Structure formats: C-alpha cells, structure tokens
Amino acid sequence: xxxxxxxxxxxxxxxxxxxxxxxxxxxxxxxxxxxxxxxxxxxxxxxxxxxxxxxxxxxxxxxxxxxxxxxxxxxxxxx
Amino acid sequence: xxxxxxxxxxxxxxxxxxxxxxxxxxxxxxxxxxxxxxxxxxxxxxxxxxxxxxxxxxxxxxxxxxxxxxxxxxxxxxxxxxxxxxxxxxxxxxxxxxxxxxxxxxxxxxxxxxxxxxxxxxxxxxxxxxxxxxxxxxxxxxxxxxxxxxxxxxxxxxxxxxxxxxxxxxxxxxxxxxxxxxxxxxxxxxxxxxxxxxxxxxxxxxxxxxxxxxxxxxxxxxxxxxxxxxxxxxxxx
Ligand SMILES: NC(=O)c1ccc[n+]([C@@H]2O[C@H](COP(=O)([O-])OP(=O)(O)OC[C@H]3O[C@@H](n4cnc5c(N)ncnc54)[C@H](OP(=O)(O)O)[C@@H]3O)[C@@H](O)[C@H]2O)c1
Numbered sequence: 001x002x003x004x005x006x007x008x009x010x011x012x013x014x015x016x017x018x019x020x021x022x023x024x025x026x027x028x029x030x031x032x033x034x035x036x037x038x039x040x041x042x043x044x045x046x047x048x049x050x051x052x053x054x055x056x057x058x059x060x061x062x063x064x065x066x067x068x069x070x071x072x073x074x075x076x077x078x079x
Numbered sequence: 080x081x082x083x084x085x086x087x088x089x090x091x092x093x094x095x096x097x098x099x100x101x102x103x104x105x106x107x108x109x110x111x112x113x114x115x116x117x118x119x120x121x122x123x124x125x126x127x128x129x130x131x132x133x134x135x136x137x138x139x140x141x142x143x144x145x146x147x148x149x150x151x152x153x154x155x156x157x158x159x160x161x162x163x164x165x166x167x168x169x170x171x172x173x174x175x176x177x178x179x180x181x182x183x184x185x186x187x188x189x190x191x192x193x194x195x196x197x198x199x200x201x202x203x204x205x206x207x208x209x210x211x212x213x214x215x216x217x218x219x220x221x222x223x224x225x226x227x228x229x230x231x232x233x234x235x236x237x238x239x240x241x242x243x244x245x246x247x248x249x250x251x252x253x254x255x256x257x258x259x260x261x262x263x264x265x266x267x268x269x270x271x272x273x274x275x276x277x278x279x280x281x282x283x284x285x286x287x288x289x290x291x292x293x294x295x296x297x298x299x300x301x302x303x304x305x306x307x308x309x310x311x312x313x314x315x316x
Binding site: 041044047048051053 | 140194197200201245246
C-alpha cells in the first residue's frame with residue numbers, strides 16, 4: 001500500500017515516483033513540500049485508488065502528513 | 080448512457096426530462112422523496128427509481144454506493160433538478176424557510192456533486208448538469224432566498240468545473256426560464272408577466288429546455304464545461 005500512496009504523491013507533485021526519496025515517517029508538508037492544494041488532490045486520488053470515501057472527521061491534515069499516517073487512515077475507511 | 084435525475088418523478092421539469100431521456104434510449108434513475116405509486120411511472124425497463132432527500136448526507140451516500148457499487152450501474156450524468164422555493168419578502172422570510180431553500184437548493188446539490196464526483200473521478204468520465212434558474216441573475220422580489228440559493232449554485236458549478244476538469248468530469252449549469260409548476264404554485268399572474276418579457280412572446284419554454292438537456296447529455300459535447308446556459312427568451316430577468 002505504501003508504494004501506491006507514494007505513486008499518488010508523485011502524481012500530485014507531477015514528478016516520477018523514482019524522484020521521490022524519503023521515508024514513511026517523513027513530513028510530506030514540511031519536508032517533501034506538498035502544498036495544501038496538492039494534499040487535497042492527494043486525498044481525492046487516494047479515494048479513487050483505494051475505492052474508499054474518507055469520513056469528514058478523518059480529513060485532518062495530520063492524517064495525511066506522512067505515508068504511515070496515510071496508511072492508517074486509509075485502513076480505517078470502508079467502501 | 081446512465082443518467083440520474085433528482086426529483087425525476089414528481090417535478091414538472093424533472094419528469095419531462097426523464098420522459099425524453101427514456102425515449103432517447105438512455106437508462107434513467109429518477110429520484111423521489113415521497114412514496115410513489117407505480118402506475119404513475121413511465122413504463123420502461125430502463126427506468127430505475129431511488130428514494131432520496133438530497134439534503135440528507137446519508138441518503139446521498141447510499142444512493143451513489145447503491146448504483147456504482149451494489150448495482151454496478153455507474154452513472155455517467157447527474158442532473159441536479161430537485162429544488163424548492165418558499166416565497167416572501169426577505170425581511171419577513173422565516174429563518175426555517177430560508178434554511179429549507181439553502182439546504183435543498185445549495186447544500187443538497189453540493190452533496191450530490193460531492194459524492195457523485197468521488198465515484199465518477201475513478202472512471203475519469205462524467206458530467207454534472209445543475210438546474211439553476213434565471214432568478215440567479217436577476218433580483219425578482221419576494222423570492223430572495225430562492226434567488227440567493229440559485230446564485231450560489233452558479234459559483235458552485237463553475238468552481239467544481241475547474242476542480243474536476245483534471246479528472247475529465249464536466250459541470251455545466253442550465254437556467255430555465257419561467258415554467259408553471261408546483262414550485263411557483265402555477266401562478267398565472269407570474270406567467271403573464273414573464274410572457275410579456277419574452278422577446279418572442281413565448282409562454283414558457285419547457286419543450287426547449289428538455290431539448291437542450293437532451294442535447295447536452297450527448298457524449299458529443301465532451302469539450303464543454305464550466306458554462307452557464309439560459310434557456311429563455313428574455314433579456315430583463
Ligand atoms: N418552474 C420554473 O419556473 C423554474 C424556473 C427556473 C428553474 N427551475 C428549477 O427547476 C427545477 C425543477 O423545478 P420544477 O418547476 O419542476 O419544480 P417542482 O415541480 O416543484 O419540483 C420540485 C422537485 O424537487 C423535489 N425536491 C424538493 N426538495 C427536495 C429534497 N430535499 N430532496 C429531494 N427532492 C426534493 C420535489 O420532490 P417532492 O415532490 O418530493 O417534493 C420535486 O420533485 C428546480 O431546481 C427549480 O428551481 C424552475
């Protein structure tokens with residue numbers, strides 16, 4: 001799942017996934033430089049990729065700040 | 080194509096749209112709020128119905144989950160036709176009536192767009208047609224809540240068009256002119272007034288509205304999004 005999340009980050013950043021060199025606990029905003037708009041597009045991408053709809057209550061920035069956090073919040077959703 | 084029309088059973092405009100789309104061979108999902116008797120429905124194997132209050136988020140979620148996931152009937156086009164109008168001078172309009180209009184016309188349409196887009200984006204294909212009103216661009220008195228909700232719909236539709244374009248989803252808004260219906264209590268006085276404003280002296284444009292909707296439902300208009308269309312013959316709204 002982590003690879004698929006990383007692929008989403010590459011899509012919203014408009015770069016190749018191989019250009020992304022960071023760990024699963026790296027801060028996607030502070031360290032990877034995702035903008036708030038890119039985060040919103042990433043959320044939309046993840047819903048589509050994993051066939052889920054995030055609960056409004058889960059749409060906290062913190063849940064999307066690292067790959068590990070994203071994995072947790074994706075696992076929480078049901079279709 | 081598979082097309083969902085809110086208020087497609089009881090609304091004067093909605094049921095005319097549903098009838099035409101069925102005639103043209105589309106599969107149509109018509110939604111209703113109050114229970115319906117089957118003998119009043121157009122007889123077609125391509126007609127599906129779904130009970131839904133567009134201002135209830137749970138209903139809206141269920142609806143799209145039902146068609147996209149459970150029934151495997153993916154919706155290509157969403158026509159947000161359901162709407163409501165409670166008249167009255169703004170200074171006397173009851174807050175509950177104001178809220179009802181905003182909840183249905185604006186929040187309800189927003190919810191339909193929100194959940195539809197999540198599924199449609201996965202297919203990279205889909206269109207939303209929001210039924211607005213010429214009232215959005217005018218200042219007709221005694222229906223200020225309605226005017227404001229429909230004006231909001233224009234902004235909602237155009238912003239969505241921008242946000243959804245990368246997913247190949249299109250959003251357009253169609254503004255009918257005056258058409259006698261439950262919504263305006265079939266007001267004869269208003270019909271006369273509106274006919275006088277028509278450059279062509281047309282009483283009402285329901286058939287042209289239906290023609291236009293069927294036209295923009297066609298796949299061939301794949302290059303049109305973010306647009307507002309007035310189906311009307313009046314310059315002074
Ligand atoms: N008639 C006109 O002159 C005119 C002009 C410009 C724009 N429009 C727009 O055209 C659309 C259709 O209008 P119409 O003239 O056909 O009106 P209508 O005959 O009064 O129909 C309104 C429809 O909306 C449904 N509805 C209302 N609130 C709803 C909710 N919360 N959830 C689900 N459905 C709901 C109603 O269902 P129930 O039967 O269950 O209440 C009904 O089917 C509206 O958006 C209206 O604003 C109309």
